[in-house]
Amino acid sequence: MQSLFQISRHCRRVDTVGKHLVMAANNVVTNSKTEPTVGMIIIGDEILKGQVKDSNSHYLCKRLYRLGVRVKKISVVTDDLDEIANEVKEFSAKYTHVITSGGIGPTHDDLTFEGVARAFEEPTYHHPELVKLCGKFFGTTDVTSPKLKLALVPKSAKTNYGINKQTGEQLIYPLVSVRNVYVFPGVPPLLERAFDSLDELFLNPGTIFHTKVVYIAKDEVSITPILNQVNDRFKKDVILGSYPDFYNSYYKVKLTLESQNMEKLSEARQYIEDHIGKEQLVDYDPHPLEDASERIYRTIEGSGTDPLDIKIKSAIRTIEECIEKYKLSEVCVGFNGGKDCTVLLHLCYAVIKKKYPEFNDKIQSLYIRRGLPFPELEQFIEKGVKTYNLDSISLLGRIRDSLGELKTSHPHIKAVLMGTRATDPYSEHLKSFSMTDADWPQFMRVSPILDWSYSDVWTFLRRFSLPYCILYDRGYTSLGSMENTHPNPKLAWRDEKGITHYKPAYLLEDWHTERDGRN
Ligand SMILES: Cc1cc2nc3c(=O)[nH]c(=O)nc-3n(C[C@H](O)[C@H](O)[C@H](O)COP(=O)(O)OP(=O)(O)OC[C@H]3O[C@@H](n4cnc5c(N)ncnc54)[C@H](O)[C@@H]3O)c2cc1C
Ligand SMILES: NC(=O)C1=CN([C@@H]2O[C@H](COP(=O)(O)OP(=O)(O)OC[C@H]3O[C@@H](n4cnc5c(N)ncnc54)[C@H](O)[C@@H]3O)[C@@H](O)[C@H]2O)C=CC1
Ligand SMILES: [Co+2]
Ligand SMILES: [K+]
């Protein structure tokens, strides 16, 4: 693994960077491997008062991780001279690189340069290069003007000119560093641009952190003994992270394995599978929308005989026919948070992405709010609107009246895609395309999944790791309003203390009892 010293040879680009790295290397705390480490100091009262959410440390940690540099500590300090000086002094001795964010502006509360100077017990002075730049930006080089505060930096400060990776040209404003302390502005876009233009300062070639993620269906407590064994056995090479998630419908624990040594990583992964049990490993896709179209169309390309693939194919055809017949602006998706329209929405998303790849407008959705909806259901509708970037139309009251309102508020809408299934009440006679009844406001009802069974819906949702309303994991199998819906008795079971629990909806055996939880 090259030391920081050797890296400097590679970045010939701006000799100050090269020189700088040599300097930084000289400061490297001679720990065994001179593995670069970073201590981050986020400076700003506004952060500690909760007025501004610190996004800088998150950005920097993500980027540094990708550069193979380990961030050891983040601290947030107030705009106070001593706080800054003490933290900088301590971090500079402890880590090979220190990054500060914030407090380098012109205002009275921007104290970072003074703080750094105090940390290293050196004076500040107006750096000639920065004075010249202030002259350019603010039209004055008069050092008594408050604007020249930007140029008032510690005596031994270095200026590092980054390169804009897109355009290849050098940035006008330099990043100021003092010994191994890199002083960034707090304004996120400025910090991010400065970092991206100089990330070779932190580069740690030959070190890539390989990661594997394993999703486990069992709860964390029950697998802890095995995790301890894995850790004891592999900790020299592999860092094991365990992250329980109490609200995910697919897994209970997300394990991350991280190592610079690929075979150790695979060995640890195999060990987990062998000791926790293959059936406990969940095939989960954390980003089901990312390649939704390709994945859905791939399932229907093959002449698969899988009955659900055939139903997916016919649902896709119906949606394609709908958006051929109608313009997208004339169509909306009836999305009331139920399991059926969750399937429908994903299918519509996949088809629209496929047919209109450049479409980045919003798909229209309709939610008619009636009775006493479960809060969890409405939260899920919210989440769906965000996830699928929907233009949601919310109406209140009886469906028929609301559809009348829709006629006036959105006269261009002619068709509503619905997740109706033939087993829904009064739906056995419906076709994929059927106008609303004569005494209803006239819309074309498009029902792509009419012929799907209860289990088709669940198989589809779980095959594509689609989020769904959390109530379905608590024994509800069909969702109406609160006063007439309760968990399905067919899913009830008692534990040894006689307490009743409910299995999740996808485990319901007898689908005809789907609406048993509704009176
Ligand atoms: C657009 C539309 C047109 C209708 N036309 C008629 C009609 O002509 N004649 C008639 O007798 N009944 C009509 N209905 C009422 C329908 O038959 C059901 O009674 C009602 O949709 C509730 O069905 P469900 O309880 O099975 O719920 P679901 O199974 O959830 O309803 C099936 C699908 O309808 C859509 N949907 C249902 N309720 C809502 C809602 N509140 N907001 C948004 N979308 C929703 C969803 O896409 C859902 O997947 C219509 C309903 C809708 C939404
Ligand atoms: N272009 C550049 O690189 C430089 C610009 N400046 C000038 O100085 C001023 C900014 O100096 P700063 O050090 O940024 O002042 P600052 O510390 O007061 O931060 C300015 C604002 O950035 C936001 N911010 C700060 N820390 C944050 C964090 N951790 N996460 C998310 N948001 C955060 C807050 O809204 C804060 O009010 C600007 O006027 C800028 O033009 C100064 C030096 C360098
Ligand atoms: Co400020
Ligand atoms: K994906």
Ligand SMILES: [Mg+2]
């Ligand atoms: Mg500040």
